Amino acid sequence: MTDTLMAARLLAAAPGRLGGIWLRGAGPEREAALALLTGALEGRAVRRVPVHIDEERLCGGLDVAASLAAGQRVEQAGLLHEAAGGLLVVPMAERMSALVAGRIAQAMDAGAGFALVLLDDGGEDEAPPVALTERVAFWCEGVGVAPTPDTNLPEFPSPSTPPVGVAQDKLQPVAEVEGPVSTLSNTSLDTLGTNGAGEIARSLANLSLALGVDSARALLFAQTATRLHAQWHSRDAAEEDLAFAARTMLGPRATRIPQQADDTPPPPPEPEDEPPPGDAESEQEQHDPDALDDLVLAAALASIPIDVLARIGEGRSARRASGAGGAGRKRASQLRGRPLGARPGLPRGGARLALIDTLRAAVPWQEIRRQQEAADAPKRLRIRKGDLRIRRFEERAEALTIFAVDASGSSALARLAEAKGAVELMLAQSYVKRAQVALIAFRGTAAELLLPPTRSLTRAKKVLGEVPGGGGTPLALGLAAASELAESHAARGRTPFVALLTDGKGNIDRQGQPGRAQAGEDALAAARRFAAARTQGVVIDISARPQPEAAAIAAAMRARYLALPRADARGVEQAVSALQFGKAS
Amino acid sequence: MAFPFSAIVGQDEMKRALLISAVDPRIGGVMVFGDRGTGKSTAARALSALLPPMVAIAGCRYNCAPEEADRCPDQCGSRKTAKVPVPFVDLPLGATEDRVLGALDLERALGRGEKAFEPGLLARAHRGYLYIDEINLLEDHLVDLLLDVAQSGENLVEREGLSVRHPAKFVLIGSGNPEEGELRPQLLDRFGLSVEVKTPQDIEQRIEIMRRCDAQERDAAAFAADWAEADAKIVKRIARGKKALPKVAMPDATLQDAASLCIAVGADGLRGELTLMRAARAYAALEGAKSAERKHLRAVAPMALRHRLRRDVLDETGSTARIDRALAELFG
Numbered sequence: 001m002t003d004t005l006m007a008a009r010l011l012a013a014a015p016g017r018l019g020g021i022w023l024r025g026a027g028p029e030r031e032a033a034l035a036l037l038t039g040a041l042e043g044r045a046v047r048r049v050p051v052h053i054d055e056e057r058l059c060g061g062l063d064v065a066a067s068l069a070a071g072q073r074v075e076q077a078g079l080l081h082e083a084a085g086g087l088l089v090v091p092m093a094e095r096m097s098a099l100v101a102g103r104i105a106q107a108m109d110a111g112a113g114f115a116l117v118l119l120d121d122g123g124e125d126e127a128p129p130v131a132l133t134e135r136v137a138f139w140c141e142g143v144g145v146a147p148t149p150d151t152n153l154p155e156f157p158s159p160s161t162p163p164v165g166v167a168q169d170k171l172q173p174v175a176e177v178e179g180p181v182s183t184l185s186n187t188s189l190d191t192l193g194t195n196g197a198g199e200i201a202r203s204l205a206n207l208s209l210a211l212g213v214d215s216a217r218a219l220l221f222a223q224t225a226t227r228l229h230a231q232w233h234s235r236d237a238a239e240e241d242l243a244f245a246a247r248t249m250l251g252p253r254a255t256r257i258p259q260q261a262d263d264t265p266p267p268p269p270e271p272e273d274e275p276p277p278g279d280a281e282s283e284q285e286q287h288d289p290d291a292l293d294d295l296v297l298a299a300a301l302a303s304i305p306i307d308v309l310a311r312i313g314e315g316r317s318a319r320r321a322s323g324a325g326g327a328g329r330k331r332a333s334q335l336r337g338r339p340l341g342a343r344p345g346l347p348r349g350g351a352r353l354a355l356i357d358t359l360r361a362a363v364p365w366q367e368i369r370r371q372q373e374a375a376d377a378p379k380r381l382r383i384r385k386g387d388l389r390i391r392r393f394e395e396r397a398e399a400l401t402i403f404a405v406d407a408s409g410s411s412a413l414a415r416l417a418e419a420k421g422a423v424e425l426m427l428a429q430s431y432v433k434r435a436q437v438a439l440i441a442f443r444g445t446a447a448e449l450l451l452p453p454t455r456s457l458t459r460a461k462k463v464l465g466e467v468p469g470g471g472g473t474p475l476a477l478g479l480a481a482a483s484e485l486a487e488s489h490a491a492r493g494r495t496p497f498v499a500l501l502t503d504g505k506g507n508i509d510r511q512g513q514p515g516r517a518q519a520g521e522d523a524l525a526a527a528r529r530f531a532a533a534r535t536q537g538v539v540i541d542i543s544a545r546p547q548p549e550a551a552a553i554a555a556a557m558r559a560r561y562l563a564l565p566r567a568d569a570r571g572v573e574q575a576v577s578a579l580q581f582g583k584a585s
Numbered sequence: 586m587a588f589p590f591s592a593i594v595g596q597d598e599m600k601r602a603l604l605i606s607a608v609d610p611r612i613g614g615v616m617v618f619g620d621r622g623t624g625k626s627t628a629a630r631a632l633s634a635l636l637p638p639m640v641a642i643a644g645c646r647y648n649c650a651p652e653e654a655d656r657c658p659d660q661c662g663s664r665k666t667a668k669v670p671v672p673f674v675d676l677p678l679g680a681t682e683d684r685v686l687g688a689l690d691l692e693r694a695l696g697r698g699e700k701a702f703e704p705g706l707l708a709r710a711h712r713g714y715l716y717i718d719e720i721n722l723l724e725d726h727l728v729d730l731l732l733d734v735a736q737s738g739e740n741l742v743e744r745e746g747l748s749v750r751h752p753a754k755f756v757l758i759g760s761g762n763p764e765e766g767e768l769r770p771q772l773l774d775r776f777g778l779s780v781e782v783k784t785p786q787d788i789e790q791r792i793e794i795m796r797r798c799d800a801q802e803r804d805a806a807a808f809a810a811d812w813a814e815a816d817a818k819i820v821k822r823i824a825r826g827k828k829a830l831p832k833v834a835m836p837d838a839t840l841q842d843a844a845s846l847c848i849a850v851g852a853d854g855l856r857g858e859l860t861l862m863r864a865a866r867a868y869a870a871l872e873g874a875k876s877a878e879r880k881h882l883r884a885v886a887p888m889a890l891r892h893r894l895r896r897d898v899l900d901e902t903g904s905t906a907r908i909d910r911a912l913a914e915l916f917g
Contacts, residue, residue, distance in 0.1 A: 102718075106718075131678075131719065202792055208791065209786065209788060214620050217622035219795055
């Protein structure tokens with residue numbers, strides 16, 4: 001059984017305590033884990049949450065249309081309530097808005113008792129909202145190869161009580177759902193004895209410190225999972241159980257790589273090819289606590305996803321949600337912003353009923369409607385569907401400024417320094433302008449997103465501290481990375497603006513091969529694609545002697561061209577602000 | 586069942602700030618900066634559960650105290666009082682203005698054609714705590730509105746043809762991670778105190794966290810009973826502090842210290858000095874001292890000033906370090 005499936009199995013045994021699972025990537029393993037969960041929680045509610053769910057459906061509330069028809073209050077139950085004790089599956093979790101995520105997180109904190117399954121199809125820089133990933137215990141890969149099809153799932157072994165009480169009633173109170181779980185941990189505690197429990201806690205505390213996992217939630221999840229895993233194998237908690245928790249919870253959450261005293265290098269991270277639990281470790285049966293920690297640490301290190309590992313290597317923190325709040329932006333204009341007045345429509349999909357306007361629309365017809373009805377019709381307000389008015393608000397789309405900086409060659413350091421200064425200056429005002437800023441640097445043979453879109457000056461400072469420069473100029477790659485970022489954020493309702501800082505002389509082509517001619521052609525092709533997406537932008541040439549190449553790139557991008565020899569950070573910032581927001585700051 | 590306040594491992598500064606705000610709610614809200622999973626909401630919840638039940642008009646939707654019943658928009662006819670727990674309202678991130686402020690009662694307006702007010706979360710939080718997780722992600726206009734009400738202690742609704750005014754005195758507790766987006770400085774300044782929390786970086790403390798959470802999960806009632814005595818002591822301390830607060834002296838020397846500290850760190854505006862003074866007094870009352878001395882001032886200076894320093898894009902030193910430096914230079 002793979003780790004992902006084991007995680008699903010343990011989750012089914014204690015949905016409320018473990019919160020849920022984050023499944024990254026689509027694949028047969030993910031399908032198998034989902035099938036296992038639904039199978040194990042048979043009889044419980046399984047609910048899917050579409051990304052664009054509205055608040056009424058999620059949390060329940062007044063069903064306006066039904067209330068009007070019935071002439072009395074009609075409530076609709078919320079999805080969160082319906083899912084109690086069962087499964088809440090979120091497809092495309094990486095696109096979920098912060099608003100919906102906040103609601104779900106709140107329900108989980110209040111003890112809703114459902115297991116949250118986050119299906120993440122996102123790319124490297126996308127992740128479900130942190131509010132949710134923080135509250136689910138397991139961070140697993142879903143892309144693994146098809147596991148052995150076992151339709152006859154083994155029952156969870158337990159001394160007395162069945163681990164998953166088969167629910168007779170969907171709306172079973174949470175306490176009852178949780179009942180068997182506490183029995184579970186009690187029995188496992190008995191077998192462990194206080195010594196064993198203390199040792200586990202110590203190992204987990206050591207490990208979390210070493211990996212820089214700061215959340216106490218992760219620590220508690222790991223403790224619970226270690227016990228359940230041990231119990232699944234009907235044994236006292238051993239290093240394999242700790243290793244399992246390390247692989248599925250602590251490793252993926254790592255924010256730093258611990259220095260190991262011995263010379264064992266961290267094993268190559270290959271999440272798909274993880275050895276099944278107990279394969280490598282079982283030969284070493286010592287109970288020396290240090291040896292135990294080393295084993296578990298090795299397991300954790302092996303489980304750190306490649307992208308996380310790369311980021312840690314560059315001194316950046318682990319995956320953070322960049323997509324939070326994006327998907328719902330456009331629709332959010334029905335909820336907040338400057339009021340615009342009402343228009344006819346049904347209050348659903350997040351739109352709010354404009355009550356006074358609705359009543360005003362209904363009033364002139366009251367007499368006529370009453371006459372149309374039978375004489376003994378009840379005395380009440382007669383409101384028809386056509387009277388309903390909903391509120392409208394004006395919300396400005398959030399702006400995103402993407403700096404794409406040529407960090408190659410001799411001028412790299414100066415150019416980068418000015419770009420970083422400009423980023424920080426823009427961020428200092430980003431709150432007022434409702435703008436986010438991102439920074440891409442390209443040099444050598446790659447373009448790199450140094451600063452994912454953010455409004456946080458603190459974060460920018462942390463990330464931009466040490467940025468290397470020098471090497472060739474992969475202009476095409478840099479431009480492509482900038483347009484890709486711009487397009488993905490435009491799709492979420494933001495208004496991107498790209499500021500390309502370069503002298504326009506690319507010498508590395510799309511494949512990362514040197515060669516001026518091919519590189520130039522690729523850069524122009526990338527620029528034309530940029531133009532095709534109708535992204536706004538500017539090319540800023542801050543070299544001492546501006547050359548025609550940069551102007552040519554700008555023309556192909558259908559962007560403005562600015563030659564700003566000897567410009568400093570403030571100059572760049574003012575130029576970009578002026579073009580993007582219409583006036584200098 | 587809430588986690589017992591006294592059982593929270595470490596986090597001394599946050600606990601101190603919460604206790605100070607319990608002794609003197611006028612200090613203004615508490616802003617908690619920190620990563621997720623550091624026990625921010627656990628502490629806030631624990632404090633509200635710890636406080637002894639308050640006396641309110643029975644069934645009043647505004648949690649009115651008997652002496653303020655005259656101002657209640659519901660005009661509660663009955664004078665019957667009841668003991669109700671101190672409210673703790675967890676404001677959801679996506680809350681709309683209607684939910685927060687209160688709005689026209691849909692059911693009554695549609696069903697009976699009556700214009701009636703349905704109180705919102707602000708009314709529910711009256712005399713208790715309003716907790717906002719990830720306040721930095723909340724809509725700006727909502728944050729403005731909340732801080733305004735928190736400061737004036739009154740919610741004034743003028744919309745949808747309604748005109749309602751009701752008391753809304755609560756301690757606002759905001760939490761957020763500055764790396765995920767920052768609060769406007771003007772808003773930060775309106776929080777009374779601010780603290781930074783981190784998960785303890787000490788093995789023993791981490792083990793203790795696991796041990797206690799585990800004990801609580803296994804048998805919440807027994808765990809609460811174990812800590813009941815420690816909790817009761819804190820309740821007593823708060824009650825004594827509240828009673829002593831008006832009598833705590835504020836010597837001129839302490840005021841001078843406060844003023845020179847604010848000048849030294851360059852805290853904008855007068856709010857810094859006022860909060861510093863109030864917090865020092867509340868802390869002295871909590872400690873059972875007769876007057877607020879320099880040591881009380883020192884203990885509260887970081888939390889009262891940290892979020893009011895002018896931010897310098899080029900200065901990398903954290904606010905806390907700047908305050909500590911000023912404290913060391915001024916008072917040795």
